[in-house]
Amino acid sequence: MDKCKFHPNRFAHVRCKTCFIPLCDECKIVTNIGVFCSEECQNKAKEFQDKSMAMIEQKPKPKKSIIKPVAGIIVIIILILAIALLLDWTGIVTLPFVDKLKELIGLS
Ligand SMILES: [Zn+2]
Numbered sequence: 596m597d598k599c600k601f602h603p604n605r606f607a608h609v610r611c612k613t614c615f616i617p618l619c620d621e622c623k624i625v626t627n628i629g630v631f632c633s634e635e636c637q638n639k640a641k642e643f644q645d646k647s648m649a650m651i652e653q654k655p656k657p658k659k660s661i662i663k664p665v666a667g668i669i670v671i672i673i674l675i676l677a678i679a680l681l682l683d684w685t686g687i688v689t690l691p692f693v694d695k696l697k698e699l700i701g702l703s
């Protein structure tokens with residue numbers, strides 16, 4: 596087991612979260628973000644945490660909100676065209692635009 600950086604005759608049970616030096620129970624500063632050797636290290640860790648929090652918040656929002664409706668409309672159009680072609684093929688209904696469509700995709 597490591598010895599405390601500041602008390603060579605004491606065992607260190609923890610390490611500073613920022614500089615990783617071994618610390619005894621007396622030297623450690625326990626905070627809600629970790630154990631530190633000094634306020635300086637505590638502040639560094641806090642700064643780092645704040646930065647990473649800010650980075651998470653600044654993450655660009657996914658552009659799915661724009662792409663999704665467009666993709667949905669395309670899927671609906673394809674479905675309608677497929678149904679129209681199917682209806683025409685089965686002879687149930689002949690929709691006026693199906694002939695044009697068949698011309699377009701080379702079915703006629
Ligand atoms: Zn430290």
Ligand SMILES: [Zn+2]
Pocket residue numbers: 599600601602605618619620621622
């Ligand atoms: Zn100590």
